[in-house]
Amino acid sequence: MIKLSNKEITVQPQNTEVVVSVENVSKKFCRDLKRSLVYGVQDIATELVAANRKGDTLRPKEFWALKDVSFQLRRGEALALIGSNGAGKSTLLRIISSLIKPDAGCARIRGRLAPLIALGAGFNPILTGRENIYANMSILGLSTKKIDERLQDVIDFAEISYAIDAPVQTYSSGMAARLGFACAVHIEPDILLIDEVLAVGDIKFRMKCHRRLAKLREQGTAFILVSHNPAAILNVCDSAAYLSQGKLIATGSVDSVVQKYEEDLNLSSAEKSVGQIFLPKKPESESTGIDIVSLCFKDEQGNVMETLLSGETASLCVECKAYREIAKANLCVTVTAIGGERERIFYLTSGSDNEDLKVLPGKVELQMYMPFCCLSAGVYSAKIFIKEGAYSFDAVESFRFTVKANNAAHESLFYQPRQWKIINS
Template sequence: MTISIASQEISEQQLDNEVVLSVEGVSKKFCRDLKRSLLYGVQDIATELVGIRQKSEKLRRDEFWALKDVSFQLRRGEALGLVGPNGSGKSTLLRIISGLIKPDSGFVEIKGRIAPLIALGAGFNPILTGRENIYANMSILGLSKKEIDERFEAVLDFAEIGAAIDAPVQTYSSGMAARLGFACAIYTEPDILLIDEVLAVGDIKFRAKCYRRLAKLREQGTSFILVSHNSHSILSICESAIYLLKGKVVTVGNTDSVVDKYEKDLFSNEIKNQAKLLSLTDKYESKQSDLNITALCFKDEQGNLTRSLLSGETTYFCVEFKAYKEIENVTLSFLIQETFGESEHVLCINTQQDGESWDILPGYYEIQLKMPYLGLKPSFYTLKLSISKNLYYMLDAVESFKFTVEGKGMSQCLFYQPRTWKLVRSHNI
């Protein structure tokens, strides 16, 4: 009996360590010129048909490497994140793994069923009903009619499209089609899920349901590859990650270290390029207005202009403006959203809500907002600001002011929490 239990434990351990996806030396090149790309395609097909095509490591005119010598393994139940800027090859890699395109060199080995969540609803036939598309889509993903019959109601309940299931998909909103596509893919119960920036489908309630379902699949042994520009999603879901840049692997390892390297590279590049964005002194001045914003900037406690914003540090956000006449009840409001997030506002501030407004005379002024602890997490942000009279009459506005926040020890946090620590002696009896 003891031997049987030990054998079972060994078997389970081997199953946990089972490699379900192996990517070895995968490279893919594309051509930037459409006509030349078509010509190369015809040449490649012709040489392949006659059996003389050879794998070439050389680039032809106008070609570039979208992926170059990428290798990794994915084990059962593992969640792997892919990070990198736009154009780094993340989506190309997922398309190669899913079989949509072929690599120019290298190979991909897959053990089990794979479901790509790449372009939800893109494979639906717009003329067919939702019901008909469920059967067509899930059969393509490898399910028999009997299996689809057994899971049909679960797919319908998850997608939350109700009576629209018997209407043509072309009458669906983009959100409805995406929800149905997501439901079809996850209810195939795949061994590998490829997820490319699709975790923002639907409202907050539906997204929470998606995360719960993904967590359940993970417990059942499904492996994930997740592509997202939202670092928090990668950190929350994945224990390992790959950082791609211009088609090449920069680093592979645990998620914290990979994301930290990726964000440091992004921050260093962004900070170099944002020097002119910290001040708007060159903004066009219109004397036809009663008021003109002349500068936006951040300052430190000494009143010095700062280009380095740190989470948790005291920061002053300053708005300079010039008034051309006497104005009563002047208010300021601004919205901040994460540049690479899901377009949700992370901070909304209005002086009217804080009981602040000003009566001003002609001249130059600076409104200062003191933030004793900057609570924004390290990331890139876009700020939209307006100055108004009597709250509703807009005097001037800035549509897009970009800035960067840095910080340490906040890789898995959404905001900075001011805190102090204290050890006290307990007198429990």
């Protein structure tokens, strides 16, 4: 508090200013199109006569996309919205950006807002890129004079100067997305809503986008980020909110909220993630030479592991039945993350490591020994197959397993084996 000329002025730190306040927001939708149209007409008529819409109750065929969601975002903060598909994340962003109205509660915005939800979706395809810049940035709140000042910066950032005076309908989807991103970030907004749009263009352009976003945040711009990319969440955001079936489950630090989300994800997949699986036996007449009998992970004592732990030792064990000698068997393992974009995590083969596995007739167990499990917490699917050269003997398309992490490893995208040293001069 500062006293000046007998007047007391309270000075608030910049980061305490609330720029987004969501208070008990609820939104419902109808699964039946005809009934939805009827409800729409009824709601309009109710508003015209200033009657009570009863937005807090469900009518037949309706469901809650959001129910009693509340949180605040302060200047310069970055909030991650996480949850599975259909959790209500995009619906919440559309309410905050005033694209749709909530049925109950309210969302208060303080400052200029730029929604990066569907880049280029609002462009007029008949107008040129230059004309669309003026139209788009005017809608986002800039005067013509300010657009004139920033026009060349937008064009240079989007890297489409060669086509800026061509109609947008001649642009590729990537060109239109780059132009939409450039328009949004150059209005220098107070709040940015980012919905899975940071995969714009090639890697060089994406790096430029991240640098621009970092600069905006240094200037006090607040972010709300929806992403299934752990790197974006961990590296950009300092807090998170977890939504499930329209309800706010948890808010707080990124680490604690992501851990809660992953625990729920693991529990929901528990019935499909088992410690060991056994494959149906084949008669020798149907075998191609070697058949996979069972799959599991084992610890150093040879015990079957129900779940793996980041940083701990584990062996992937592939029990087989061989009907002939195979001089150079090649064990191949592809691991994919379950959920999000189902991205491939790694592809490993004994052949690429110059390890020729000699298999003799009878029962045999092929192992991939991992001194450290480097996967972060989550649910994964492994595809395992056995080859010799280009010829495949047998394959298992999906072996699900779960990885857990202790608190020390949870904030990382993978476990890094390490040693700490100090060298005294």
